[in-house]
Amino acid sequence: MAHSGPPIRLFQNWSAKLAATPMILTALVVFIGCSLWTVVYSFTNSRLLPRLDFVGLAQYERLWSTPRWQVSIENLAIYGILALVLTLAIGFLLAVLLDQKIRFEDGFRTIILFPYALSFIVTGVVWQWILNPDFGLQHIIRGMGFSGFTFDPLNNPDLVIVALLAAGIWQGAGLTTVIMLAGLRGIDEDVWKASRVDGIPAWKTYLFIILPMMKPVFATCIVLISAGIIKLYDLVVALTRGGPGIASEVPAKYVYDYMFGNQNLGQGFAASTMMLAAVLAIIIPFALFRMGRKRHV
Amino acid sequence: MSDAAYPAAAGARSRSAAPRGRLLDGPAGLAPTRRLSGKRIMIYGGLLIFSAYYLLPLWVMVMTSLKGMPEIRMGNIFAPPVEITFEPWVKAWSEACTGLNCDGLSRGFWNSVAIVIPATILSIAVAAVNGYALVNWRFKGSEVFFTILIFGAFIPYQVMIYPIVIILREIGLMGSVWGLVLVHVVFGMPIITLLFRNYFSSLPPELFKAARVDGAGFWGIFLRVLVPMSLPIFTVAVILQVTGIWNDFLFGVIYTRPESYPMTVQLNNIVNSVQGVREYNVNMAATLLTGLVPLTIYFLSGKLFVRGIAAGAVKG
Numbered sequence: 025m026a027h028s029g030p031p032i033r034l035f036q037n038w039s040a041k042l043a044a045t046p047m048i049l050t051a052l053v054v055f056i057g058c059s060l061w062t063v064v065y066s067f068t069n070s071r072l073l074p075r076l077d078f079v080g081l082a083q084y085e086r087l088w089s090t091p092r093w094q095v096s097i098e099n100l101a102i103y104g105i106l107a108l109v110l111t112l113a114i115g116f117l118l119a120v121l122l123d124q125k126i127r128f129e130d131g132f133r134t135i136i137l138f139p140y141a142l143s144f145i146v147t148g149v150v151w152q153w154i155l156n157p158d159f160g161l162q163h164i165i166r167g168m169g170f171s172g173f174t175f176d177p178l179n180n181p182d183l184v185i186v187a188l189l190a191a192g193i194w195q196g197a198g199l200t201t202v203i204m205l206a207g208l209r210g211i212d213e214d215v216w217k218a219s220r221v222d223g224i225p226a227w228k229t230y231l232f233i234i235l236p237m238m239k240p241v242f243a244t245c246i247v248l249i250s251a252g253i254i255k256l257y258d259l260v261v262a263l264t265r266g267g268p269g270i271a272s273e274v275p276a277k278y279v280y281d282y283m284f285g286n287q288n289l290g291q292g293f294a295a296s297t298m299m300l301a302a303v304l305a306i307i308i309p310f311a312l313f314r315m316g317r318k319r320h321v
Numbered sequence: 322m323s324d325a326a327y328p329a330a331a332g333a334r335s336r337s338a339a340p341r342g343r344l345l346d347g348p349a350g351l352a353p354t355r356r357l358s359g360k361r362i363m364i365y366g367g368l369l370i371f372s373a374y375y376l377l378p379l380w381v382m383v384m385t386s387l388k389g390m391p392e393i394r395m396g397n398i399f400a401p402p403v404e405i406t407f408e409p410w411v412k413a414w415s416e417a418c419t420g421l422n423c424d425g426l427s428r429g430f431w432n433s434v435a436i437v438i439p440a441t442i443l444s445i446a447v448a449a450v451n452g453y454a455l456v457n458w459r460f461k462g463s464e465v466f467f468t469i470l471i472f473g474a475f476i477p478y479q480v481m482i483y484p485i486v487i488i489l490r491e492i493g494l495m496g497s498v499w500g501l502v503l504v505h506v507v508f509g510m511p512i513i514t515l516l517f518r519n520y521f522s523s524l525p526p527e528l529f530k531a532a533r534v535d536g537a538g539f540w541g542i543f544l545r546v547l548v549p550m551s552l553p554i555f556t557v558a559v560i561l562q563v564t565g566i567w568n569d570f571l572f573g574v575i576y577t578r579p580e581s582y583p584m585t586v587q588l589n590n591i592v593n594s595v596q597g598v599r600e601y602n603v604n605m606a607a608t609l610l611t612g613l614v615p616l617t618i619y620f621l622s623g624k625l626f627v628r629g630i631a632a633g634a635v636k637g
């Protein structure tokens with residue numbers, strides 16, 4: 025409405041269509057075409073090369089009976105829930121702290137966000153060094169007199185998720201903080217005036233008034249964080265290489281290893297299709313939620 | 322609890338000074354001149370603890386990279402070097418081994434440069450034209466393609482990586498730098514198109530109409546009217562793409578051959594190689610070298626970086 029309508033005659037607009045060809049090709053060939061291709065081939069017994077030899081759900085049955093996949097899913101669930109909750113909690117807490125009209129706000133924000141500029145490979149390698157049992161945190165705390173202190177998540181199957189969380193949150197929580205801070209700043213000042221008039225303490229205002237008003241911001245953060253969690257790959261490769269043993273394997277790594285390492289394409293396709301299904305299970309409700317909101321406003 | 326209401330009051334005052342722009346422009350309004358209350362101490366204490374969590378890894382990286390191996394074996398990773406040496410940096414840059422090559426990270430650095438420059442230029446050019454067509458030259462179905470594009474941004478790459486191998490092989494680009502460039506153009510398209518679409522639709526439509534009346538066509542309006550006034554958004558897009566492409570690992574490892582591996586892949590190979598004695602100082606120097614480009618961009622661009630990710634994230 026705000027813009028002049030498109031020219032009526034078809035040929036007048038052909039340069040726009042030509043210019044949009046890369047977008048159309050990307051949308052149709054890559055995003056839809058390649059995804060469907062993988063889904064279709066996940067029902068075949070392709071090994072070294074993709075073959076259209078359909079075997080029904082055999083790949084999926086094998087997938088779900090493979091211990092490594094089970095561990096991958098379990099890890100992703102544990103890591104995902106903890107990373108989501110911790111990132112949201114830390115992000116909100118830091119945003120509230122930054123919102124208290126503090127000195128050096130720019131400085132603090134720069135510090136909190138800088139790891140987001142770094143790759144997961146860099147992040148993983150740094151944390152691998154910090155958590156190194158012979159030189160890192162464990163070594164230093166032992167040196168401070170606590171000689172019995174043990175904290176070796178990289179070699180402890182039960183704790184390796186902690187290492188991934190420490191590194192993952194270090195890299196990513198800054199983004200959530202910045203988005204939440206923008207959300208806090210977007211809240212109507214009348215809310216604050218009203219709560220001040222009513223004498224409600226600040227922490228109560230944040231928890232019971234501001235937090236519910238930030239639902240859309242939280243929804244955005246949840247979608248962004250979840251999308252990142254499902255794609256979790258580089259960090260695992262750089263930090264733990266899936267170890268110790270298979271203790272920190274994740275689905276994205278399963279896909280890569282089966283497609284390009286084990287020459288078992290069918291397994292890779294089935295595993296990646298499961299990842300797609302998981303994403304759709306998150307995206308579709310969110311899209312419906314957004315569309316519903318637009319209709320109401 | 323006596324000063325419980327105080328942050329709320331301070332918060333409200335700052336809000337009235339600059340309700341929205343403060344994220345970009347920094348603190349506004351009166352400077353806080355109050356005495357340090359218990360609340361303030363908690364606020365700064367909390368921020369300092371988190372700052373330590375964020376800064377210590379950077380500190381450890383720098384310190385380790387400046388020490389010799391004997392000092393690392395004896396000492397504390399947090400302690401500054403007794404004897405500063407730049408040898409690990411030299412070694413990481415020009416001698417560290419990955420597989421058969423022992424010419425250091427410099428190879429990966431130049432590979433990454435050769436990937437990032439064309440991929441950034443191409444992806445932004447394509448996405449800017451897309452955004453322009455979506456705002457000013459809508460055609461039947463254009464919004465549908467755009468919606469697919471945005472949804473596509475959430476599809477796990479793992480679903481698409483193998484068919485893309487086949488496509489690249491068919492068009493003869495598999496293993497080459499240009500194949501990887503094409504992949505980055507494709508996967509950068511959703512976010513950058515969104516960025517430009519939002520920016521162009523915020524411009525006054527009279528601009529476009531006036532240029533139309535003057536007889537300018539599709540490309541004329543884009544190149545002579547819109548591009549010159551879109552410098553800020555181009556800067557944001559460059560920041561996003563250069564950091565994003567520089568930091569990529571998955572596409573690099575799949576779509577290029579070892580001799581053209583980008584820096585992240587090479588770094589991982591250096592650090593996580595099984596053979597040889599582990600030289601932690603060289604590893605940390607290599608890590609810093611790999612992180613240097615995005616970090617420099619981040620610290621130089623500051624608010625624009627925040628604006629880029631905030632625009633992409635909130636509006637998405």
